[in-house]
Amino acid sequence: MGSYQSWSVVFGEQPSAAKWNILGTNDSAFNDGSGIGTNAIAAASLATSAILLGRASATSDFVSSAAGPVAVTGLSASVTIPSGSRRTLILASFPGINVNAGAPHVGTAQIWDGTVGSGTQLSSRAIYLALNSNLLPVPALMADVAPTAGSKTYNVGLTIGSTNQKTLSMTSTSPGIIAVYAT
């Protein structure tokens, strides 16, 4: 650990060992991060994938007659979790859902680590399903996890509990989205 010290010589100066060693201390401070100034790293200097690890958006309806859980086509994000034990935030949303038959009931929307149905469910929100010419709202999904470094695929799943046709509405102006952030 150390902090950055400015360093310069004048023409003809023979720096002392202590002064030379400031360069080593500075080097060490950059290596462990302590020499990097507060607010010194501009957003433009961050790697594109430093915060947003991956995302997907879908702009056409997802239609299914499976009781579920069934993976929502397109709402899938493959990412590489960085080392350093950073937590990961997964957000997903879609505009609304309707069903074409059956009694009103409650289903769920989920975020999965891995394959929907056989992977690990990370989050679930209840969704209300009823015959309605209008879409019924679907709550946004969020999962806050601490995965080990390496490859991960997060998916959105739906459980409707009936084989009636259901339409998850997604359009170009109201897309379905999944996004994975390192926090």
Place this chain on the structure above:
Amino acid sequence: MPIFNFQIKTSSIEASGSIEAKDEAEAQELLQEQYLPKDHGFADEKGKKLAQKILKIDLAQVN
């Protein structure tokens, strides 16, 4: 195993991220499997809208 950053665009899906694959061909195969629609047991007009094609896949190996 190598990691590839990717961007994929289909007629209705845009996605980006990174994926582990032994080579570029396998990465493309995995992405197509992941983002092309599956059969959800539904085949009327709305179901046909699921049909889409991959318009673009960009891959860049990062390790």
